[in-house]
Amino acid sequence: xxxxxxxxxxxxxxxxxxxxxxxxxxxxxxxxxxxxxxxxxxxxxxxxxxxxxxxxxxxxxxxxxxxxxxxxxxxxxxxxxxxxxxxxxxxxxxxxxxxxxxxxxxxxxxxxxxxxxxxxxxxxxxxxxxxxxxxxxxxxxxxxxxxxxxxxxxxxxxxxxxxxxxxxxxxxxxxxxxxxxxxxxxxxxxxxxxxxxxxxxxxxxxxxxxxxx
Numbered sequence: 001x002x003x004x005x006x007x008x009x010x011x012x013x014x015x016x017x018x019x020x021x022x023x024x025x026x027x028x029x030x031x032x033x034x035x036x037x038x039x040x041x042x043x044x045x046x047x048x049x050x051x052x053x054x055x056x057x058x059x060x061x062x063x064x065x066x067x068x069x070x071x072x073x074x075x076x077x078x079x080x081x082x083x084x085x086x087x088x089x090x091x092x093x094x095x096x097x098x099x100x101x102x103x104x105x106x107x108x109x110x111x112x113x114x115x116x117x118x119x120x121x122x123x124x125x126x127x128x129x130x131x132x133x134x135x136x137x138x139x140x141x142x143x144x145x146x147x148x149x150x151x152x153x154x155x156x157x158x159x160x161x162x163x164x165x166x167x168x169x170x171x172x173x174x175x176x177x178x179x180x181x182x183x184x185x186x187x188x189x190x191x192x193x194x195x196x197x198x199x200x201x202x203x204x205x206x207x208x209x210x211x212x213x
Contacts, residue, residue: 006087010063013091013098017055020102025052027109034104036115051108055101062094069142077140085136089129089143096126117179120188124176127195131168134161145199149207156210160203171195 032051035044070079103118137144150157
C-alpha cells in the first residue's frame with residue numbers, strides 16, 4: 001500500500017470517528033468515561049465535549065503521525081525502505097484504537113457493549129497483525145522492537161523481529177482465546193508482559209551471541 005493511499009484510509013478513519021460522535025453525542029452523559037479498570041468499571045471521566053472528541057482527536061493524531069514520521073526519520077533509519085509495511089501497521093493500530101474508542105462511546109451512550117471483551121479482542125487481533133509483518137520491518141526509531149541491542153546491530157534487529165513476530169502472533173491468539181472464553185482479566189496483562197520481556201531478553205541474547213560476548 002502506497003503511503004498516499006494509506007493516508008486516505010487514515011483520514012477515512014477520522015471521518016468515521018466524526019460521524020459516530022455526531023450520532024452518539026446527544027445520548028452521552030455530561031461526564032464521559034474515558035478509562036476502565038481491570039474490573040471493567042469506569043475510573044476516569046472527561047466533560048462531554050472533550051470525552052466525545054477523543055476518538056476524533058486520536059484518529060487525527062494518527063493520521064498526522066502517518067504523514068510526519070517518514071519525513072523526520074534520521075539518515076540511516078529511513079522508513080521509506082519498508083514504507084508499505086509501515087503504513088499497514090500504522091493503519092492496523094489506528095483501526096484497533098478506533099474500535100476500542102467507539103466501543104467506549106457506545107457504552108457511555110447506554111448501549112450494552114462488553115467493553116473488556118472488545119478491548120481484548122481488538123488488542124489480540126492487533127498483535128497478530130503486527131506479528132505477521134514484524135519480520136519485514138527495518139531498523140528505525142519509531143516502530144518495532146527497539147532495544148539497545150536491536151538498534152546497535154542490523155543482524156540482531158533482523159533476528160529479534162523474526163522471532164518476535166512469532167511471539168506476537170502467539171500472544172495475540174492467546175489474548176483473543178482468553179477473552180472469548182471469559183478468562184481472568186489479569187491474564188491479558190500477564191501475557192503482554194511476558195511477550196515484551198521475551199522479546200527484550202531475546203534481543204540481548206542474540207546480541208551476545210552475534211558479538212561473541
